[in-house]
Amino acid sequence: MSQHASDLDFEHDGHHQGGGHPSVLFYNIIAISLFVVTALEVGVLYPPLSEAGTYFRVILLIVLSIGKFAIVVAFFMHLFFDAPLLTFLFAVGMVIATGTVAALINVMPAAEHPLQPRGKPKHPPVESATPAPHALLEWKNQRPS
Amino acid sequence: MSSEVLLDNPHEMGCTGLPHRKILMWAFLASDCMFFGSLISTYLVYRGHSTDHPLPEDIFDIPLTSTSSFVLLLSSWLMVLALSAIQKGKLWEFRLWTLGVAFFGSIFLGFQVYEFTHFVHSGLTLKQNLFGSTFFVLTGTHGCHVAIGVLWLMSLFFYSFIGGVTKERSLDVEIAGLYWHFVDIVWIVIFTAVYLLEYII
């Protein structure tokens, strides 16, 4: 069998991959902007800010890394230029994964909320952690004799 | 895709006008989102639950990790250049960039090996505390993905010398590239969620 794509291409809007590849210059611009964003991310850590600034920084960091994520997916991985079907496939995974992770973090008993400012560790270092007791359970002779 | 590919491999293209392998790869990446999602949520959920030192603030080294993040980003850049080269049929340029991707991927791995050794010397092991367990398993799994990517790209590099990588078969490179970029975006998330946030909250 050798069905040519064109013969089978009855449903798709004719959006073929290979239609127009972005130029090298475009890639370079994207790459440089990614470097800049990464530098910003690291830079966010340094200016001394108050408590309120902490929230600002957290939000900024999250926004910046979502931005980076989106840029790589859209342009380096071509989702922006490629068939919408592929975006759909990936989005299914991303949406369910993001939702599940968010729910899990919130439903688990947290020592402290992972996204909450924290001071010193709540648990002081334990001197010598006792090794867990090895199983002493003997189920072998269950039959009453 | 030109028609030579179809003659070469008649089962390649499907009714949506997309090659099978591309659909497979994206579905796999969706699946990998859940994979890393579970690992990252394990790390975050256990944050602050460790009963022993060392804790992240004792040992993380931001300049080091930032450098290695830049290195991985650089490799992603070279990856798109490699793909763009092979799509234009520039074989030598493709080889150069691919080698570059694999090289910087290996540098990233080198940083990771260094970091791990350093941590182990500071007393952080898999079994020392929860931080050790979750940290090493998360970043180690990511490192394994990088290593597989390096292996994959090196195979393409060598394969190109026996005529296996051509303009018509640039899909092979594109698929490997998708994988590589995905590994990169996972690192983007890990870098923020594991390292950077640690310095603020």
Next chain:
Amino acid sequence: MHIEPVKEKGFYDFLGRQVEPKGLIGWLTTVDHKRIGILYAVTALLWFLVGGIEALAIRSQLAMANLRLYSAETYNQMFTMHATTMIFLVVMPLAAGFFNYMVPLMVGARDVAFPRLNAFSYWMFLFGSLLINASWLFNAAPNGSWVGYPPLSLFQYSQGHNYDFWLIGLQVLGIASVAASLNFITTIINMRAPGMTMMRLPVFVWMTLVTNFLVVLAFPVITIALAELMFDRTYATNFFNPMKGGLPIWWQHLFWVFGHPEVYILILPPMGIVSEVLPVFARKPLFGYPLVVGSGMGIGFMGFTVWAHHMFASGMGNIANAAFALTTMTIAIPTGVKIINWVGTLWKGQIRMRTPMLFALGFIYQFMMGGFSGLMHANAAHDAQQHDTYFIVAHFHYVLIGGALFGLWSGIYYWYPKITGRMMNEARGHAAFWFLFIGFNTTFFPMHWLGLNGMPRRIYSYSHAQGWDQLNLLCTVGAFTMAVAVLLLFTDMFWLSLKYGEKAGGDPWDGRTLEWSIPSPPPVYNFEEIPTVKALDDFWITKHPELLHHEEDSAAHAAGAGHGAHHVHHDDHGIHMPGGSWFPMFASAGFAIGAWGLVHSGGMYHIKEAIQPALDAAAKAGVSWDQLVSTAQTVVSSKTPDAQNILNVVNAESVLKLQACYNGVKTAIVGGVLGVLGIFLWALEPIGGYYIHKEKEEHAGE
């Protein structure tokens, strides 16, 4: 018809790839979706016998109060392996058998998108199933229930390899499932025949698609959970170790984030089968096709939002309990929509009570019952009474046997003529149905009462004083009645009907979907010409143009041309078929060897930690590891400590265990390398295969 091999070059020729695979080698190297489908189904049915024997063993032990037929330890292994087998080795692969055989036929394709990956999935499944069952031979079958909750499954409390077999076996099965699902997602999206738009896909194909998305998204989570537990056991990490702040409840979350989608992975394919069977035997189109499809997608998506209803009794807090109770009750809505649509399909239909139809009707009733009890414990307050009692056992057997298994049996009776070319005997089929139906309800209905009377799950025995005697005996009688049905099905399927059944034509049921448009059993290339599809239920409409109501369908058919007369592409090469390949089996065998090694490395660091003083003493005395091992061997055999007094008998045993762990790691590395090598060779292998040329006069007339 004549066959012309593809001219190949290269070193692969020495493997003698068969042009037209025949005999045993043909089966071992097959990449044909129909053969792989049969392999899946037959393997699953064999495991069904094993799982059934385990079930009978459980029911025998519980038949009367204070029985001691076998030890409590064996009982734990029985119920753990029963559940693991039935879920992962029976229902999932049996459904996968139908995916394999039917999906390409129903979408009008010659094979799946990646035939060799498909073979790889099967071999991984086979080896994984063998691995997990090999534990019986070592008297180390998994023994802490199919949910494997820590701390019971941690090394500290389970020092045999029981849980290592379970963890690694499931890991292998997970790889098999994900690989297969990626393949089917691609096939369904990308290999539909011309005109087969998404909204013309048979419902079974739709449910396959949703199921495979669930597999692809849910299995990674269990992969991580299993890996974390495996690390806890082998490398002494702390994920679930309360001594170091780990939270066993985290396992429950990860497990059920996977576990609830998993139960939909089990039920959606049978729902698809029933949605195919009902219209055929009611001789009416499926009522509300878009709703059935949509609610299938809805169930699939919402399946990810309800997991913590399995943990209502774990103290998550009121808000979480309320939220998950709400989502759980909501998910019953799309489920109810489906039931309404099935009943709507039957409404005013010309019903033919053939065996597949009986099972489909049984499915509707029993699945509905299971849904009702599900709704009862969807209420978190209610569930506090029901959790971990036999009420839950009743619930999930109503959905899993009454639902999933009845649906799958319906599929067996429905598609058997297509697969074998022979009809199954109706009288024996009816008998099997009634034995199964009566046996099933006798077994599981009383369990509702037992549960509400407080009988806990997974207990080895109970006393007279508890007053559960009569109902338990009734359950056991029911279980043996079901066994009769299973024997009837098996003798019929593998012997009587296979040998003496009357010949089935291409379309014995007056079917609606494309698989009935070709001969039974289908030729290796499936379709002589790839059909062109103009409507939902295209084949049926072609046969019965007079029944056409739908305007756009009739417009499409007004052109009149008969079915399948459309040439997609005229091709002077003939039909290209891929050749067989050894590499899928080679690669999966490599990984299976690696998995075997991993099982035997279980407990490594824990053992090492336990004998660390002895190891230090040996190091101080300048004793090398090899010497230490041989000393340990003499110590163990002579049962006296060695001269230097480094090893006492207990330590010596641990040294030998540690040595076995190290060997396991080595085996794992070797196996992994072999597996990767297999994948490389497979990637480089040319497609090869052969061309089939059809002579004009051989065209089968319709």
